[in-house]
Amino acid sequence: MVRERLISLDVFRGLTILLMTVVNNPGDWGNVYPPLLHADWHGCTPTDLVFPFFVFIMGVAVPLAMPEKFYDSTTLNKILIRSLRMLCLGIFFNFFGKIQFFGLDGILLLIGRLLITIAVGYALMGSFSPKVKNILALSILFIYIFLAYSGIEAYQDVRLPGVLQRIAIVYFVVSLLYLKTSQKTQIITGIVLLLGYWALMTLIPVPGIGDANLEKGTNLASWLDSILLKGHMYSGTVTWDPEGILSTIPSIVNGIIGLLIGQILLKDIGKTKKATKMAILGPAFIIAGISWNLIFPINKSLWTSSYVLYTTGLATTFLSILYYVIDIADYKKSFKLFLIWGVNPMIVFFSSQIIPQALVMIQFKNPHNPEQNINLLDYLYSFGIAPFFSDPKAASFAGALVYVGIWTFILWIFYKNKLIFKV
Incomplete structure (x- = not known):
């Protein structure tokens, strides 16, 4: 029997891994929309x-x-x-x-x-x-x-x-x-x-x-x-x-x-x-x-x-x-984004567990409050995303979407170069 890739299953996997990335990486865990908890x-x-x-x-x-x-x-x-x-x-x-x-x-x-x-x-x-x-x-x-x-x-x-x-x-x-x-x-x-x-x-x-x-x-x-x-x-x-x-x-x-x-x-x-x-x-x-x-x-x-x-x-x-x-x-064209995510879930899953922990370890003096230290993850969110939003939950959600955007670019490069990481 010839093995054929089921595109709908790849898309479903992509939707799921993308949702996982959103819910696991809010900008601020203290301000998250209830459906994302x-x-x-x-x-x-x-x-x-x-x-x-x-x-x-x-x-x-x-x-x-x-x-x-x-x-x-x-x-x-x-x-x-x-x-x-x-x-x-x-x-x-x-x-x-x-x-x-x-x-x-x-x-x-x-x-x-x-x-x-x-x-x-x-x-x-x-x-x-x-x-x-x-x-x-x-x-x-x-x-x-x-x-x-x-x-x-x-x-x-x-x-x-x-x-x-x-x-x-x-x-x-x-x-x-x-x-x-x-x-x-x-x-x-x-x-x-x-x-x-x-x-x-x-x-x-x-x-x-x-x-x-x-x-x-x-x-x-x-x-x-x-x-x-x-x-x-x-x-x-x-x-x-x-x-x-x-x-x-x-x-x-x-x-x-x-x-x-x-x-x-x-x-x-x-x-x-x-x-x-x-x-x-x-x-x-x-x-x-x-x-x-x-x-x-x-x-x-x-x-x-x-x-x-x-x-x-x-x-x-x-x-x-x-x-x-x-x-x-x-009808496949509208699902390309999720397909890109779906064919390479393991690298996202693995890296998304490590990157936030790594960014938290990078600490330095808070430029806006020299008496306190701040880690790189909090700094990027607090000064690069949060100031653009009046609603803290919207800002937190935007932080997750920025992270998704970064990963989408990375996965697109992998997809174009046919790089798939498996166990």
Whole structure:
């Protein structure tokens, strides 16, 4: 079977990574429009759609990347390598701001951190033989674990879970399901995982706390994180992590549903029928998610089963629309911007985690208040963007758009030169 790139999926990925860039890089975190923030607990904002959309898109891409099911040791090794590389990239984001060596400080420390970043990025995104890729990924993972649990003060509270880490786990599971099971088994697996997670979270008492509940810090997922990830959770949380262990289970279903949609797109049934199937399934998932929300609230931090169905329903619906407009009606010109973003998401994801941290490390005397220091990120925003706006939220949003504009120019250069960075 000839592998063809699905433009609508690239555009959908581009829309998602662009939205991620906007919500992760406001000019001022104290002034952000509510839709560009995560829901405080129960509920779902546009920002809460970014992560599950990524997982869904990854699931759709699995069968498109492997249209002919062929499972052997070589295929398994490729899947394992890619999963390990994503896992290691994700963990590195959490280590970057903790790196200390030779007592360096300030700009010298930043230069050292950036040199390590380049080395790690090359090791995990460079083109090597499978054997070398394995050795590099496993070695880097071993170093992470050693540092995290070595007792070295700088790394004793480094976070281990994260967005890319969860995507890596889901990718590994979903790829194996695709290669080793039928669609019927995949559907049953998804149902069992969603129902099983609901039962765990709502029926099992929480050790040391009491009855099952869905509150912050006292639910079963939180308890498990506090036991297995103690000291290595999200900054600002004490007993839970939004990408914790138990909540990773239902996130696999976002990938499974994406996998099922991807297999629909592979079928030889005509493009209109494919779009119709997706247009039916999308609203059905949304309705199911909203209905389940009545007893198992939609919640990103807990990644509840209702959240899975609701977000995959929206993702399926959006993809069906894009598929019809782009791949059936052949209307592509207006989507070029998102296509440029969609074919190179990894470099944006990786760099966007590092650049803000690097800019914060560059500090100097505030020229408008010599008694205070200011970092370069705050300086660029406070004196280069904010003065042009009377509304602080509009200024903050403009800061995010400027960052998007810079990345659009960079990605356009990559696109024109056919430079694609992959793990």
